[in-house]
Structures are given as C-alpha cells and as structure tokens.
Amino acid sequence: MKLRKFACAALTSAAFLLPAAAEAHFQLIYTPEVNLAEPGDVPLKLIFWHPFENGHVMDMGAPEEFYALFRGKKIDLKDSLKPITFAGLENSAQAFDATLPAKRAGDYTLVVVPQPYYEESEDVYIQQIATAYLNRAQLPTDWAEPKGLATEIVPLDRPTNILAGSTFTGRVLSEGKPVAGAEIEVEYMAAEPSMADNKPSEPKASPMPGGAVIATSDENGYFTFGVPKAGFWGFAALGTGPKTEFEGKELSQDAVIWVRAYDVE
Template identity: 40%
Template sequence: MKTRLILAATTLIVFMASAAFAHFGMLIPDSDEVNQEKKTVNLTLSFSHPFEMEGMELEKPAAFFVVANGEEKTDLLGTLKPAKVMGHSAWTASYTPREPGLYAFVFDPLPYKEDAENNYIRHITKVVIDAYGEGEDWHMPLGLKTEIVPLTRPFGNYAGNVFQGVVMLDGEPAPYTRVEVEYFNADGKRTAPSERMITQEVIADGNGVFTFVCPWKGWWGFAGLNDDAEPYKGRDLELGAVIWVLMQ
C-alpha cells in the first residue's frame, strides 16, 4: 500500500509539473526589422519554458532556413553557432538581407523526447522580419508540415494588439486546434498570480483560426498543437506550429 501511495504521489507531481510548464521552440531575433541603421539581424534558437525562463536542451536542428518574399529559400544550417540559453544548449546565427522585403526564418528541430508526457515533441518554429519597410504578403503560408499563418501582421505591433492566425497542418487548416500562448519573460520581471496563468490557451475555430490579445510589450509565442498521424519511435509525436511576434 505504501509503495502504491508513493507511486501515485510521484505520478501526480509529474502530471502537475508537465501541466504547468508549456514547451516552446524559440526563435528570437534582436529586432523584428532591419533598416539603414541596423542591417543585420541576430537570432537565437532555443527550447524552453519561456515565461518561467527554464531551458531545455536543443540539439542542432534538422533544418534552419530563411524564405525571402515567400519564394527564395536559403539554407542557414551551416551558419549556426553553439550557445547557451537558460543554462542549456542553444544556437545563434546572424543574417543580413540583401534587399528590402519580407524574411521568414524557420527551424525544424529533431524530435525531443519528453518522458513526463510519454511522447516526442517537434516544434517547427518561425519568426518574420520586415526589411526596410517593404515586408508584404506576410499572410502567405510557407508550405511547412505545420505552421501558423498570420492574419495579423507579425511585426510592427503595439502591445495590446490582437494577434490572429490560422493553424495549418499538412497544407490544410486544422480545425479546433489547441493553441498555447506564452510570454517570453526575458527580464524576469513578470510574475503570474498562479500556475494556471503562466500558459494561456485558446481553441481555434472550425477554420483553424484563433485570436489572442497580447497585453504586454515583448515577445509572444503561439504554439498550435496536433499529434502527427504517425508515431515516432513508438510514442506519439506532438507537432507544434510555433510563431513568435514582438509587441512594442
């Protein structure tokens, strides 16, 4: 009986920890624009619980690239440099756009084994940069396995703006997808009244569309979560469509 009680208590603790902490692929640039004063964007790739500022290991991704103006795709995997974020393995890169336009950066990680949830996690993560005020067609999909296609411009936003997007899976809208939302608490100044306030959640409608109001300045992450049709190494594979948006 004592052994069963200990096991039950341990299971409850693991469940509570996994429920409180949402995982996010993170692709954070030092600005959501480049201009004549700042011609290079510096990006940091990591995997973490962004509000709590608790990091996890990010192996070198399977892919890292940029898509210019929705057309020209450039492989950037070879530009990655090892780094540490929140005490764990992460990566950095720099990129200088050659011309004005819209630049969407994407990394596709190797699946992360999450024993607390008995699954693997693959968060395909993107961020969009406006170069010289010429970013257009920001509402067009990139053709990723899963992605959030923005219906709100994903750069140049005020804090308090609504962010709206469509969760896509295998090229089609994913109805009633659960979308987790979390603030990147970079300076550690924000606190949540309770654990349930750390990660916000909304459900997309029948067309895969979701809406969320971002109350604070800073980077906000949105993760549309679905399970892949095929398991990975005998476990469910959580596919996360992640996008990061700066509110100013």
C-alpha cells in the same frame, strides 16, 4: 475537459482559457530587433525553453532544417549554426547561435524544423516547427503567405508590429489544410535572452496564475488573442502536424509562431 470561455474583450469567441501545465515548452527563434533599418547580418538564437517562467531549458540537437524565406526564395541558414550553452534560471542546455544576411528590403520568415525532443516525464517526443519574422526598411512583402510547412500558424496581422492592446489573429494549418479545434498555448517572452551572455535578462512579467493560457481554433482554423503587453508573444498549436510517432513513441508535432508587439509612444 469542458471549455470555459475567457470573459474578456481581449479574446474572441474562438479563444478559451483552460487549465494547463504551469510551464509550456517553446521553440524560440530570437533576435531583439525585428524591424531593421539598415542591411547587414542579423544575429539569431535558437533555444528550446520556458521563457515566461525563465524555467527549464531543453537540449537542442542540430536542427533538421533552418532557413529563411524571402520573396518566395529559400535562404539556407544551417551553415551559420554554432552550438552554444544557454544558462536559464534552473539549468543550462545546448542551443545555437546563427546569422541571417538581411540585405534587401522586405519580409524575412525564419523557419526551424528541430529534431524531435524526448520529454521523459511524459514519455513523448515533441517537435515544434517554429516561424519568426523580420522586416527590413518597412516594406511589406509576403508575411501573410502560407509557407508550405507540415504544420504552421499563418498570421493575419503583420507579425512585426502589432499594437499592444489590439489583437493577433492566426490560422492553424496542417499540410495546408485548416485545423479545427486546435489547442494553442500562448506564451509571453518575459525573460528575453541576452545575445552576448547566453543567459536571460531580467523578467518583465510573471506567469499567469492557473497555468498556461490556452486558445482554441474555430471550425476554419482561426483564433484571435488580445495582446495585452508589448514584447514577444508565442503561439504553439499542439499536435497539429501529420506525424504522430517517432522511434516507436508518441510524437506531438506542433506549429509555433512568434510575433512582436509594441506600445504606442
């Protein structure tokens, strides 16, 4: 497929717009407020969904791993998981509630390694290793450090307070090494989940015409995307993990990162 450069200052030379499927699978780790003033237990939701379109929800099995990293220490969160049913516009599916104890100041990196999901329409398994970030008391600590995952997107911009209208740069790694030419789907969380009702709120945007927005990493694994709107933005580097097969079928082991952008008030 021939790349067509996206002629807009919002994207650098490392990012391109490609035709793609209208709906992109995205593993969410969601809480509405990622900048915390006070210590306490933070409610979380894990959902496998199409949040830009408020589309189809996929069933999640119990995650293989779910934890937070804080100042180099691992906080296991699996015991906090509680199965729920999340009702999207098209269907309902199994998801999870969870809780993060955020008592100290600094950056918390949330990591979920889900069970591979079988996508029947493509006869492949998908495993999206996802990260999301919270900060307490505005103290930056270790958000920019690689997390040692099988595959990950390392943020070069602070992921909890990106300015809408500026850019976000990430670096795609597989087993700690940069991935050149990775295909990265870009997703806007147009319909944020309601924490109380386990269903989406009203969408704040409509999907892009022509399908998903796609960026590609450069020879050193870097990509840059111009963030046009406040809210949550997700980036999924497809098939960048070392595992390529599960139960005798093709596996797409993806790296996902969620970042939060704000308007200047």
